[in-house]
Amino acid sequence: MLELLIGLPLLLKALILGLVEGLTEFLPISSTGHLILAASLLGFTGEKAKLFNVAIQTGAMIAVMVYFRRRIISTMTGITRERRAQRFAVNVLIAFLPAAALGLAFGRSIKAHLFAPVPVALAFIVGGVIILGAEAQAARAARPPRVNDIDSLSHFDALKLGLAQAVALIPGTSRSGATIIGGMLFGLSRRTATEFSFFLAIPTLIGAGVYDGWKHRSLIDLSDLPLFAVGLGVAFLSALACVHWLMRFVATHSFVAFAWYRIAFGLLVLVTSWAGWVNWTD
Numbered sequence: 001m002l003e004l005l006i007g008l009p010l011l012l013k014a015l016i017l018g019l020v021e022g023l024t025e026f027l028p029i030s031s032t033g034h035l036i037l038a039a040s041l042l043g044f045t046g047e048k049a050k051l052f053n054v055a056i057q058t059g060a061m062i063a064v065m066v067y068f069r070r071r072i073i074s075t076m077t078g079i080t081r082e083r084r085a086q087r088f089a090v091n092v093l094i095a096f097l098p099a100a101a102l103g104l105a106f107g108r109s110i111k112a113h114l115f116a117p118v119p120v121a122l123a124f125i126v127g128g129v130i131i132l133g134a135e136a137q138a139a140r141a142a143r144p145p146r147v148n149d150i151d152s153l154s155h156f157d158a159l160k161l162g163l164a165q166a167v168a169l170i171p172g173t174s175r176s177g178a179t180i181i182g183g184m185l186f187g188l189s190r191r192t193a194t195e196f197s198f199f200l201a202i203p204t205l206i207g208a209g210v211y212d213g214w215k216h217r218s219l220i221d222l223s224d225l226p227l228f229a230v231g232l233g234v235a236f237l238s239a240l241a242c243v244h245w246l247m248r249f250v251a252t253h254s255f256v257a258f259a260w261y262r263i264a265f266g267l268l269v270l271v272t273s274w275a276g277w278v279n280w281t282d
Contacts, residue, residue, distance in 0.1 A: 011230050013042045018056055018231040022238025025060040026198065026246055028131060028177025028258045029265075033120040036171060037269065040117050040280050048219045050115065054212040055228055059235030061205035064198045067243045071199075084151055088199075091153050095162035095196075096203040099175075102166050103208070114171050117280035118273055123172025124266030131259035134181045138190075138254070146187030150196050153188075160186050161193075165200060172266075175204065181255070194250045198243065 008016075020038045024031040035053040039045060044052075065072060078085035113119075147153060153161075164182025168175040176197045183193025213220075220228075272278040 008042065010044075010227060013044050014052070014227045014230040015234050016042065017044065017053065018059065018234030019238050021053070021056050021231070022060055022063070022235040022240075023242050025057065025235075025239055026064075026176045026201070026242055028127075028174050028180055028255050029262055030120070030124065030127070030168075030172050030174035030177065031057070031060070033124060033172035033174070036115060036120050037117055037280070041278075047216065048224075050111065051212055051216045051219055052228065052231060055209055056231035056235045057205045058209045059232040060239035061202055061209075063236050063239035063243055064201055066240060068198065072202075088151065091150075091155060091158035092199055092203065094155055094158040095165065095200050096207070098159070098162040098166040099169060099204060100207055103169055104211075106169065110169055110171070117269055119170075120172035121266040121269035121273075123170055124262045124269070127173050127177060128259040128262030128266065131177065131181055131255050131262070134184055135254045135256050135259070138184055145184075145189035145192070147192055148189045150192055150199070153192075153196065157186060157188070161196060161200065165197075165204070175201070177255075177258075190250050190254075191247075194246065 017035060017038055020034050021031050024034045032053070039049055039053065075085045075088055079089055114123075147157065161179055161183055164186075165175055165179045167173055167182075168178040176194075179197035179200060180190070180193045183196065184190060188196070269278075269280065273280050
């Protein structure tokens with residue numbers, strides 16, 4: 001079975017990885033973790049593969065921009081004169097800075113030591129336990145959330161959300177999951193935390209894509225364009241569908257099911273690695 005996966009045509013691998021990226025980027029289950037594991041199974045590893053996995057996140061980012069296009073356009077057109085637009089833009093910038101600064105400082109070390117299946121599996125399990133704890137706390141809460149819409153966020157709220165997102169520099173943690181669960185622990189409603197995590201994805205994914213693309217530009221040539229185009233296109237379409245679904249889902253559901261999925265999947269990777277059933281590589 002593994003030999004069949006490794007032997008798949010390169011464009012089909014790009015399609016599969018684009019689908020994985022789009023379906024997992026905004027769920028609290030870690031798109032980076034899933035990409036590392038899927039790429040390992042497909043035999044799609046190495047520096048160019050890591051760059052590909054970062055680059056196709058741009059497709060998911062474009063999906064968010066399409067879904068929230070009205071809010072983005074109103075913010076851009078009103079940023080010079082409307083207090084609401086200015087406050088929102090500043091909050092996104094504040095929340096973006098911690099991950100950007102820490103990523104620049106420690107990104108190389110993180111990629112060298114943690115971008116591997118077993119560390120990702122451990123992060124899956126730890127993250128699942130944290131989600132279960134956060135949901136238990138939310139269920140016990142006697143008072144309603146302190147913040148019920150993104151326009152009510154203070155600059156300090158934005159900073160705390162940015163610090164929560166920075167935890168997701170550890171692959172397998174989940175950028176959206178860290179932001180959403182952190183937001184809930186800080187007093188945001190589930191929907192507000194989820195919506196803000198989408199907006200925060202825009203500068204975060206653009207920054208990561210541009211930085212990695214420029215840094216490793218020597219790895220890419222014209223023959224790679226179809227590979228990247230397929231990955232980006234599929235990531236965009238699947239992410240757009242996922243965003244539509246998730247915004248409806250959070251209105252009436254908790255993230256407990258995602259927590260148990262993370263724990264089960266993480267344990268599966270650890271068991272298959274320990275037993276030698278799957279030769280997980282980075």
